[in-house]
Amino acid sequence: MTNRPHVPLPTMQQVVLIVLRTLIGWHFLYEGYYKFKLPGWSADGAHLGAWTSAGYLRATTGPLAWIFHQMLDAGWAGWLDWSVKISLMLIGLSLMLGLFTRAGCWGAILLLSLFYVLMIPLAGTQQPGSEGAYLIVNKTLIEAAAVGVVLAFNTGEIAGLDLLFSHRKDRQPANPRAGVAN
Numbered sequence: 001m002t003n004r005p006h007v008p009l010p011t012m013q014q015v016v017l018i019v020l021r022t023l024i025g026w027h028f029l030y031e032g033y034y035k036f037k038l039p040g041w042s043a044d045g046a047h048l049g050a051w052t053s054a055g056y057l058r059a060t061t062g063p064l065a066w067i068f069h070q071m072l073d074a075g076w077a078g079w080l081d082w083s084v085k086i087s088l089m090l091i092g093l094s095l096m097l098g099l100f101t102r103a104g105c106w107g108a109i110l111l112l113s114l115f116y117v118l119m120i121p122l123a124g125t126q127q128p129g130s131e132g133a134y135l136i137v138n139k140t141l142i143e144a145a146a147v148g149v150v151l152a153f154n155t156g157e158i159a160g161l162d163l164l165f166s167h168r169k170d171r172q173p174a175n176p177r178a179g180v181a182n
Helices: 011-037 054-059 065-073 077-097 101-118 139-152 161-171
Strands: none
Touching: 011 077, 011 101, 011 139, 054 065, 054 077, 065 077, 077 101, 101 139
16 A cells, blocks of 8 residues: 555545445434333334344354354343443444444444344345345345445544544643643
8 A cells, every 4th residue: 555645535425424424323323222212012002022132143043143042041131132232322323423433333343243144144035024035145234334434434534523522632732831840
């Protein structure tokens, strides 16, 4: 790689990257919020139980499935449920606000990679409860790639609280008394 000077992206590209980051953030935040909100009520008025990852984890068939099956058997379902809910909400807030954006992106990639590896789509046909027919590439993998784009373009330097705080730090005057002995 060459050391080229930083060339700012055109405004339209910056806007599109921030919109992408915000939409992904909203998706994570709402998924976490929804899982916290349950129990709730369905459209036909039936009571819904509290959300749990146990059903999903029991159905996993990917290379790491056995680890999560053992965790469920050991009674860790509650801990796993809380971890997923909190992670989704923190990642969502990070990406929407542009706060600790790089950490939020890495968290999103980690979580999405885990979800993908737990249930790699290999059937290639419509599966019960799914929206489409997937073979290797599914929405989870595509969203992980989109988060990779957000991370690669370091969108925290384009807009958000990361940018605001970096400008604030740049504007603070140096302490003239620093390093001076009394």
